[in-house]
Amino acid sequence: MASVTPQRVLITTPLRWIPDTFDFSRYGQIFNGGADSVGATFRAAMMNSAVVAVGTVSISMVVGILGAYAFARLRFRFRRATLMIFLATYMLPQIALLIPLYLILNSLGLLDTTTGLILVDCALVIPFVLWILSNYFMTIPDELEEAARIDGTTRLGALFWVVLPAARPGIFAAIMFSFLLAWDEFMYALIFTSSDAAKTLPVAISEFAGRYTTDFGLVAAGGILAALPPLIVAIIFQRYVVSGMAAGAVKG
Amino acid sequence: MSVASVKTVEKSEMHPAQSGKPAGPRKREKQGRLAFWLLLPAGLAVFGVIIYPIFRTLIISFFQVNSALATDTPFVGVDNYVHVLGSASFWESMGRTLYFTLLSTALELAFGLIVAGLLNAKLRARWLFRAVVVIPWAIPTIVNAAMWKGIFSAQYGALNALLTQLGIIKEYQAWLGDPTTALNMVVLADVWKTTPLVAFFLLAGLTSIPAELYEAAKLDRARWPRIFRSVVLPMLVPSISIVLVLRTVEAFKVFDIIYAMTRGGPVNGTQTVAYYAYTTAFSDQNFGVGSALSYIIVVVILALSAIYLRLLRRSEMSLL
Amino acid sequence: MIDSTKRIHRTTVGFALLASAALMLTGCSVTGAGTSTSNYEGDGTGTINALFMKQAGYSESDVAAMIKGFEAKNPKITVKPTFVAYEALHDKIVTSAPAGTYDVVHLDVIWPADFASKGIITDVTKRFPDSWKTDMLGGALTSAEYKGKYYGVPWGPSTKLFFFNKDMVAAVGASPSDLTTWNGVLTVAKKIKDAGIVKYPLAWSWSQSEALVCDYAQLLGAFGGQFTDASGKLVINKGAGVEALAWMKKTIDDGLTDPASVTFLEDDADKSMAAGKTAMELNWESTFRDQNDPSISKIVGQAAVMPTPAGPSGDHPGVNGSMALSIGAKSTHQLAAWKFIEYMTSQSVQEEFVKSSMTNWKSSYTKTDVTVSNPDVFKAAGVAYDTMVLRPQVPNYNSVSQTLQVEIQNALLGKKTPQQAMDDAVATANANLG
Numbered sequence A: 001m002a003s004v005t006p007q008r009v010l011i012t013t014p015l016r017w018i019p020d021t022f023d024f025s026r027y028g029q030i031f032n033g034g035a036d037s038v039g040a041t042f043r044a045a046m047m048n049s050a051v052v053a054v055g056t057v058s059i060s061m062v063v064g065i066l067g068a069y070a071f072a073r074l075r076f077r078f079r080r081a082t083l084m085i086f087l088a089t090y091m092l093p094q095i096a097l098l099i100p101l102y103l104i105l106n107s108l109g110l111l112d113t114t115t116g117l118i119l120v121d122c123a124l125v126i127p128f129v130l131w132i133l134s135n136y137f138m139t140i141p142d143e144l145e146e147a148a149r150i151d152g153t154t155r156l157g158a159l160f161w162v163v164l165p166a167a168r169p170g171i172f173a174a175i176m177f178s179f180l181l182a183w184d185e186f187m188y189a190l191i192f193t194s195s196d197a198a199k200t201l202p203v204a205i206s207e208f209a210g211r212y213t214t215d216f217g218l219v220a221a222g223g224i225l226a227a228l229p230p231l232i233v234a235i236i237f238q239r240y241v242v243s244g245m246a247a248g249a250v251k252g
Numbered sequence B: 001m002s003v004a005s006v007k008t009v010e011k012s013e014m015h016p017a018q019s020g021k022p023a024g025p026r027k028r029e030k031q032g033r034l035a036f037w038l039l040l041p042a043g044l045a046v047f048g049v050i051i052y053p054i055f056r057t058l059i060i061s062f063f064q065v066n067s068a069l070a071t072d073t074p075f076v077g078v079d080n081y082v083h084v085l086g087s088a089s090f091w092e093s094m095g096r097t098l099y100f101t102l103l104s105t106a107l108e109l110a111f112g113l114i115v116a117g118l119l120n121a122k123l124r125a126r127w128l129f130r131a132v133v134v135i136p137w138a139i140p141t142i143v144n145a146a147m148w149k150g151i152f153s154a155q156y157g158a159l160n161a162l163l164t165q166l167g168i169i170k171e172y173q174a175w176l177g178d179p180t181t182a183l184n185m186v187v188l189a190d191v192w193k194t195t196p197l198v199a200f201f202l203l204a205g206l207t208s209i210p211a212e213l214y215e216a217a218k219l220d221r222a223r224w225p226r227i228f229r230s231v232v233l234p235m236l237v238p239s240i241s242i243v244l245v246l247r248t249v250e251a252f253k254v255f256d257i258i259y260a261m262t263r264g265g266p267v268n269g270t271q272t273v274a275y276y277a278y279t280t281a282f283s284d285q286n287f288g289v290g291s292a293l294s295y296i297i298v299v300v301i302l303a304l305s306a307i308y309l310r311l312l313r314r315s316e317m318s319l320l
Numbered sequence C: 001m002i003d004s005t006k007r008i009h010r011t012t013v014g015f016a017l018l019a020s021a022a023l024m025l026t027g028c029s030v031t032g033a034g035t036s037t038s039n040y041e042g043d044g045t046g047t048i049n050a051l052f053m054k055q056a057g058y059s060e061s062d063v064a065a066m067i068k069g070f071e072a073k074n075p076k077i078t079v080k081p082t083f084v085a086y087e088a089l090h091d092k093i094v095t096s097a098p099a100g101t102y103d104v105v106h107l108d109v110i111w112p113a114d115f116a117s118k119g120i121i122t123d124v125t126k127r128f129p130d131s132w133k134t135d136m137l138g139g140a141l142t143s144a145e146y147k148g149k150y151y152g153v154p155w156g157p158s159t160k161l162f163f164f165n166k167d168m169v170a171a172v173g174a175s176p177s178d179l180t181t182w183n184g185v186l187t188v189a190k191k192i193k194d195a196g197i198v199k200y201p202l203a204w205s206w207s208q209s210e211a212l213v214c215d216y217a218q219l220l221g222a223f224g225g226q227f228t229d230a231s232g233k234l235v236i237n238k239g240a241g242v243e244a245l246a247w248m249k250k251t252i253d254d255g256l257t258d259p260a261s262v263t264f265l266e267d268d269a270d271k272s273m274a275a276g277k278t279a280m281e282l283n284w285e286s287t288f289r290d291q292n293d294p295s296i297s298k299i300v301g302q303a304a305v306m307p308t309p310a311g312p313s314g315d316h317p318g319v320n321g322s323m324a325l326s327i328g329a330k331s332t333h334q335l336a337a338w339k340f341i342e343y344m345t346s347q348s349v350q351e352e353f354v355k356s357s358m359t360n361w362k363s364s365y366t367k368t369d370v371t372v373s374n375p376d377v378f379k380a381a382g383v384a385y386d387t388m389v390l391r392p393q394v395p396n397y398n399s400v401s402q403t404l405q406v407e408i409q410n411a412l413l414g415k416k417t418p419q420q421a422m423d424d425a426v427a428t429a430n431a432n433l434g
Helices: A005-017 A025-032 A038-073 A079-091 A094-107 A114-139 A142-150 A155-166 A168-184 A187-192 A201-211 A216-250 B002-012 B014-019 B025-060 B079-085 B088-120 B126-138 B141-152 B158-165 B179-207 B211-219 B224-252 B256-261 B273-283 B287-314 C002-008 C012-026 C060-073 C086-096 C112-117 C130-135 C138-144 C166-171 C182-194 C210-222 C240-253 C259-263 C266-274 C287-291 C334-345 C347-352 C362-366 C375-386 C397-412 C418-433
Strands: C046-054 C077-085 C104-108 C160-165 C280-284 C303-306 C323-327
Touching (some): A038 A079, A038 A114, A038 A155, A038 A168, A038 A201, A038 B025, A079 A114, A079 B025, A079 B287, A094 A114, A094 A187, A094 C086, A114 A168, A142 A155, A155 A168, A187 A201, A201 A216, A201 B141, A216 B126, A216 B179, B025 B287, B088 B179, B088 B224, B088 B273, B088 B287, B141 B179, B141 B256, B179 B224, B179 B256, B211 B224, B224 B287, B273 C086, C046 C060, C077 C086, C077 C334, C086 C104, C104 C138, C104 C334, C112 C323, C160 C166, C160 C210, C160 C375, C166 C182, C182 C240, C182 C280, C210 C240, C210 C397, C240 C397, C266 C280, C266 C287, C280 C287, C287 C303, C303 C375, C334 C347, C397 C418
Parallel strands (some): C046 C104
Antiparallel strands (some): C104 C323, C160 C280, C160 C303
């Protein structure tokens, strides 16, 4: 319950303390502002964020599903060690990688591009996807797959036609997690992007907040818009999250 | 997180072997090859990006590097590590980070449990309630930070207005103006954002508790606190341990919310160790020391995770 | 990299050793910075990337207009500008340095020592005409100079001025002449507070940031002090250094300074005054533009500006906040970058955009057609640019500044006495200076 109140306070703040005339002008500013305006930057950032998040989620999901299947269904040497290494990357603070990554991205010409950001964000997101999905895949009874394979389906075929449909909650949970992670990522975006060509929303908003420190209305308007896409994703997928995790990650 | 989930994986590793036919060496090798190809894309995407930076940074941590363009970089062995471990500001930021980590994780667990309990209750508009709870989690950290900065603002903040109107405080306070208060306020902002995530993890654990267990407990005429202690809590241990490790790692690396809310001030009062590493490396251009710092962070995170898991396993609620 | 990824699935430990050994063997310096002698000069054409600060001074549209003018004159050069917040500017220059992303970077006066000693910006002494050294304001020149060499060209001198709300001051029967000393300011502030016009007449940018050091520098100068002695060591734990800090603390204790100042950046102090919550403040020149902008200010026409008040010493040197444009050390278009800088810093361009930022050409200040465009600020700034107080010019300025910020705040929040705070600051900072 407490989590609801501050949100409402945020929305009512500009109404209560700043005259009404400001209200929608901020949104207008963001949507209609011409070149070089706050609005232009914001719209560009929104687009970049969307590209980065969608790109990251799609790559991570494809790659993650394949990997998670291997972890869940196949027996091979160093299986545990490999999974462990994947998960351990999560403990690395991003600062530890910044400068060398900057150099790599630069030599590939990927600095200040959404492609570059997608690349580094995938490295953050994939371990998560592997973890959620491999746990979920394990809860799907082997018999389903066995039956399909007796009918002559290959392993990959079974993965697509049997395991994936059965793992829908887990997959939705993974999509939601990775989308939120990618949308929220700040440090890489701060260092690796600088212009409207690739700057994502968190970076743009931190600049807003710096320039208009006391114009909370504008920050709030921008913030609400920035929060909308992840909110929509979260509200659509939230019910799968519980079942996705209940069956998978938590119970094992 | 890693250790916890590997544990769960390990447990269910028996699964394929049990249900499938005993795997012969040839079959196993074939599976190994398939696994290799299936994992290759993930491996490329993750390690292709990080493996070189990891070693590069490790190496830099043994050199004195004062500029991103330095050509004269003497090898200094473990001097950077010695320097960090001997500096008062490192230990102060470490202390603050521990405080931040423990307090925020504890609060998130406590609130998370309550919210999870409420979410699990059979209410009519449950889906709506869940959708509302998910909101703070979906709001980007930077937006969240800006929003709380606004709420705490000394001149226009909602918190000040609210407390004054309620007659709790007489004068507007600069909530981010005192180092200790500021740190607590950052914790509050972090807790607000992360509690839903924790709640969902715990809820996942709650829903997997079989109804019969409650029934049985009720038959024994156990009271709620007892049911909670002897039925719910033990069943939640796996989710709690995952949440603990996950949140500890995250909280220890905390950077963005600090950057957006306080930039480490006032009086370094909110300077966590990750932020300290960032300033050391990039503002002071002391890359050697900064790299050493980030490796120390990794070691501490590893150690903390290990301690948590051991404690949880030792306690009587051992379900791991 | 593809190879290494395959291998990690099989032998992790072995790989780790191998990789680090390989890196050691390949030999080049750990930063990856080679001492290659490739052609950095360039042929004076092509696309150059320029990194600017957004915020005070020239606005983004000003810069865009300047670039347009430049490109029209130099059709073979294209300029791609990038703008980042001041707070992110330093770190951006650092992280982008190894890659040579930016050919031209916007420099604050406190960074030449840092960047020059670390080889991040190019020495342009040879290109720097002798006449500029006499035609430009001395205070502005320091923003591009380190140890007698030039690492860029000044682009707009800047200092903090004293802004006050005419109506509030008049309401308590005071006049601007009462505000020429800091003591006078406090007396007027007390009257304004007692009259209940505003709760806290003074606001400052005293958050843990460079802005705090700027305000402190200003007061240090007014109290007749300097940061460093002849040997370059900090000496602010004696005399003026401590007095200035004690004075700052006292204004908080007396309820004249908004205690929230310790969370303010310049912008917050500016907005507080624009909202009519503050009667007087110290801020950069461009503040005047904001105070009279009806879309953000409630006090249009009420703001007045004058040189900063004098301290007990009778002096009132301005804090030097000038900026400069420099060439990135790794730029491969150095000639084109220089042409661009020459244009941007030229007297005619600076005079054209004088409303946003002052010019660093001495003769501009006597041209009436220039000064008429922004008379109040010109009058106040002209005095301030005569003498400016410099923040310490040391290579690791950033860590020195951070030490100062923390200790000054310690005193402001009453965690330490001013004397003790300054003693600690000097001890830590001097140890850092090595």
